[in-house]
Amino acid sequence: MGMTMTEKILARGAGRDSVQPGDLVLAKVDFAMGHDLTIPPAGKIMREQMGAEKIWDPERVAVTQDHFQPAKDAASATLGRLTREFSHQMGIKYYFEVGQGGICHTVLPENGLVLPGELVVGADSHSCTYGALNNFATGIGSTDLACVLALGELWFRVPETLKFVYHNRLKEWVEAKDLILYVIGQIGVDGARSKAMEHVGEALKYIDMEARLTITNMAIEAGAKNGILEFDDVTREYLEGRAKRQYTPVSSDPDAQYEKVFEFDAAKVELGVAKPMSPDNYAPLSEVAGTKLDQIFIGSCTNSRITDLRRAAAVLEGHKVADGVRLIITPSSHQVAIQAEKEGLIRTFLAAGAAWTTATCGACLGGHMGVLGEGEVCLSTTNRNFPGRMGHPKAQVYLSNPAVAAASAVAGVITHPSEVLKHLPADLAS
Amino acid sequence: MTLPKVIRGKAWKFGANIDTDQIIPAKYAIYSLDEKELGKHACEGVPGRETWASQVTPGDILVADSNFGCGSSREIAPVAIRGAGISMVIADSYARIFFRNAINMGYPILQSPQAAEAIQEGDELEVDLEEGIIRNFTKGDEYRAEAFPQFMNELLHMGGLVPWVRKRLEERRKAAKAAS
Numbered sequence: 001m002g003m004t005m006t007e008k009i010l011a012r013g014a015g016r017d018s019v020q021p022g023d024l025v026l027a028k029v030d031f032a033m034g035h036d037l038t039i040p041p042a043g044k045i046m047r048e049q050m051g052a053e054k055i056w057d058p059e060r061v062a063v064t065q066d067h068f069q070p071a072k073d074a075a076s077a078t079l080g081r082l083t084r085e086f087s088h089q090m091g092i093k094y095y096f097e098v099g100q101g102g103i104c105h106t107v108l109p110e111n112g113l114v115l116p117g118e119l120v121v122g123a124d125s126h127s128c129t130y131g132a133l134n135n136f137a138t139g140i141g142s143t144d145l146a147c148v149l150a151l152g153e154l155w156f157r158v159p160e161t162l163k164f165v166y167h168n169r170l171k172e173w174v175e176a177k178d179l180i181l182y183v184i185g186q187i188g189v190d191g192a193r194s195k196a197m198e199h200v201g202e203a204l205k206y207i208d209m210e211a212r213l214t215i216t217n218m219a220i221e222a223g224a225k226n227g228i229l230e231f232d233d234v235t236r237e238y239l240e241g242r243a244k245r246q247y248t249p250v251s252s253d254p255d256a257q258y259e260k261v262f263e264f265d266a267a268k269v270e271l272g273v274a275k276p277m278s279p280d281n282y283a284p285l286s287e288v289a290g291t292k293l294d295q296i297f298i299g300s301c302t303n304s305r306i307t308d309l310r311r312a313a314a315v316l317e318g319h320k321v322a323d324g325v326r327l328i329i330t331p332s333s334h335q336v337a338i339q340a341e342k343e344g345l346i347r348t349f350l351a352a353g354a355a356w357t358t359a360t361c362g363a364c365l366g367g368h369m370g371v372l373g374e375g376e377v378c379l380s381t382t383n384r385n386f387p388g389r390m391g392h393p394k395a396q397v398y399l400s401n402p403a404v405a406a407a408s409a410v411a412g413v414i415t416h417p418s419e420v421l422k423h424l425p426a427d428l429a430s
Numbered sequence: 431m432t433l434p435k436v437i438r439g440k441a442w443k444f445g446a447n448i449d450t451d452q453i454i455p456a457k458y459a460i461y462s463l464d465e466k467e468l469g470k471h472a473c474e475g476v477p478g479r480e481t482w483a484s485q486v487t488p489g490d491i492l493v494a495d496s497n498f499g500c501g502s503s504r505e506i507a508p509v510a511i512r513g514a515g516i517s518m519v520i521a522d523s524y525a526r527i528f529f530r531n532a533i534n535m536g537y538p539i540l541q542s543p544q545a546a547e548a549i550q551e552g553d554e555l556e557v558d559l560e561e562g563i564i565r566n567f568t569k570g571d572e573y574r575a576e577a578f579p580q581f582m583n584e585l586l587h588m589g590g591l592v593p594w595v596r597k598r599l600e601e602r603r604k605a606a607k608a609a610s
C-alpha cells in the first residue's frame with residue numbers, strides 16, 4: 001500500500017519499510033529546536049532527571065533567544081541566561097544570540113537548517129512551520145525535547161493525513177494568510193486534531209516559500225500534528241546556497257491513503273480575518289471593514305518575513321498612521337531587519353509613524369512591546385487570538401495579512417488595502 | 431513515581447477548546463521551573479475561573495469537553511494543573527501536545543466522551559486507572575475510558591518519559607562498554 005509524505009518520513013526515521021496511521025514508532029530525529037522558554041526546563045530535565053551529560057549531536061540542534069528576549073524583566077533574564085549557558089556548555093552549533101537571530105520559525109528556514117525529507121521537532125507549537133520545506137516537523141514539550149537532546153530519538157504516533165487541494169490561483173491582494181484563515185474557518189480549531197495536513201494543488205505553484213511558511217505555520221491552529229508541502233522548483237531554489245546538509249525530498253505515492261480530501265477553489269477565496277477570540281472565527285474582510293482599532297501589530301513567525309514587510313511598506317509609503325491608533329512592526333529575524341534596512345523599508349515605516357522594534361516574538365504572545373490592555377482592539381498579523389493571547393483576556397484580537405494591517409493602520413479602522421493603494425505591485429504578489 | 435491504582439476526588443467541570451493561554455497565561459512562563467507558583471495561576475485565563483486555583487482541594491479532578499489544552503506547546507500547562515493540586519484530568523478529547531506532555535510527565539489523564547458529558551461540577555468521582563473505569567458516586571453512574579496504546583500505558587505507569595530515557599541511556603552505556 002502506498003504512503004503519504006508524512007508516513008514515509010516517519011517510516012524512514014523508525015528504520016521501517018512502512019508505517020500506518022495509528023502506529024506508535026520510535027524514530028530518529030534529524031534536527032531539533034528549543035528557545036528561551038523551553039530550553040531551561042528541557043536542559044534541567046535532561047541533566048538532573050534523565051542523567052545525561054551531553055547532547056546527542058550538537059550540530060543538529062538550534063536554540064533561539066526570542067520569546068521574552070531581549071529580557072523583559074529580571075525573571076526572563078534568568079531564562080535567557082540559562083538558555084545561553086546550556087547552549088554553550090553543550091556546544092550547540094546553531095545558537096542565535098539576541099540581535100543575531102530572531103524568531104525560531106523564521107531563523108531555521110532562512111539558515112537552511114530544516115530540509116526536505118527530514119524529521120524535525122521543536123519545543124514550540126508552531127514548529128509545524130518547517131513543513132513547507134517538504135519535511136515532517138512538529139511541536140513537542142520540554143520533556144520530549146529533553147529526551148531528543150539526550151537520545152536523538154522520540155516516540156510518535158503516525159497521524160492520519162488530510163489532503164487539501166487548492167485549484168486555480170489566488171486573486172490580487174489575497175495572500176496565503178487569507179487562504180489558511182479560510183481553511184481553518186471551514187474545518188475549525190480541532191478540524192485536523194493530531195493529523196497531518198498535506199497541502200497540494202496548482203495555487204501553491206504561484207505561492208513563494210515565505211508565504212508557504214505562513215500556510216504550514218498555522219497547521220497547529222487547526223490542531224494538526226504537522227503541515228507538509230510537496231517538493232518543487234520553489235523549494236529547490238529557496239534552498240540553493242542555503243541548505244546546510246544534503247537532503248532527499250519525499251513525495252506521496254499515487255495510491256497513498258487519505259482520511260479525507262478537501263478541495264478548494266483558490267480564486268474564490270476573499271481577503272479575510274479571524275475575528276476574536278479564535279483563529280477559526282473567519283469572516284470576509286467586507287464583514288468587519290470599519291471596525292475601530294487601538295493597535296495594529298505586524299510581526300511574528302506567521303507574517304513578518306521580508307516579503308510581508310515589502311507589502312506593508314508598499315501600502316504605507318507616503319501615508320501616516322491614523323490619529324488614535326498605534327502601529328508596531330517587529331521583523332521576524334535579524335536578517336529580515338538587515339534586508340529591510342537595505343531596501344529602505346524601515347525609512348518608510350518610521351516616516352509613517354510606526355514603532356519599529358528588534359526581531360523578537362514580542363507582542364505576539366503578550367510578552368512585551370505591545371501588550372494589550374482591557375477592552376483594546378488589535379489587528380494583528382499573528383496566528384492565534386485566543387482570549388488573553390496578546391495581553392488582557394478582554395482585549396479583542398483580529399488576525400489578518402500584512403497589507404490589510406498596513407492599510408488599517410492608515411485608516412484607523414479595518415480597511416481593504418486597495419483603498420490606500422490602488423493595486424498591489426505585481427512583483428510583490430505572493 | 432508510579433501511578434496510584436485508584437484516584438478519588440471532586441469534579442471541576444470545564445468546557446471545550448480550553449487553550450493553553452487560558453490554562454496558564456504566557457506571562458507566567460517566567461515561573462517555568464516553579465510548579466507551585468504556576469499552580470497558583472492555573473486556569474486564571476478561563477472566563478469565570480480567575481480565582482479557581484485557590485478553591486481547589488488537593489486531589490480534585492478536572493473534567494473537560496473536547497480539545498482540552500489546545501494552543502501552545504507549553505508543558506507548563508499540565509504542570510500548572512498538577513501544581514494547583516488536581517490529581518488527574520478526564521476529557522472528551524485532548525489537543526495532541528497537551529496529551530503528549532501529560533503522558534511524558536507520568537501525569538494521569540483519561541479520555542472519555544461519556545464521562546465528560548455526564549459529569550457535573552461537584553460530583554464525587556472514583557477512578558480506577560488500571561481498569562479505565564470512572565465511577566460517579568453523586569449520580570450513581572459508571573463510565574468507561576478509552577484504552578491507550580500499550581506503549582503509552584507503559585510510559586504512564588513507569589512515571590513518564592524520564593525513567594524511560596534513563597533506562598535507554600543505561601542500555602546504551604552498557605552496549606558501548608561491551609563493545610570497547
Ligand code: SF4
Pocket residue numbers: 066067103104105124126299300301302360361364365382383
Ligand atoms: S512569534 Fe508568536 S507564534 Fe511565533 S514563535 Fe513567537 S510567540 Fe510563537
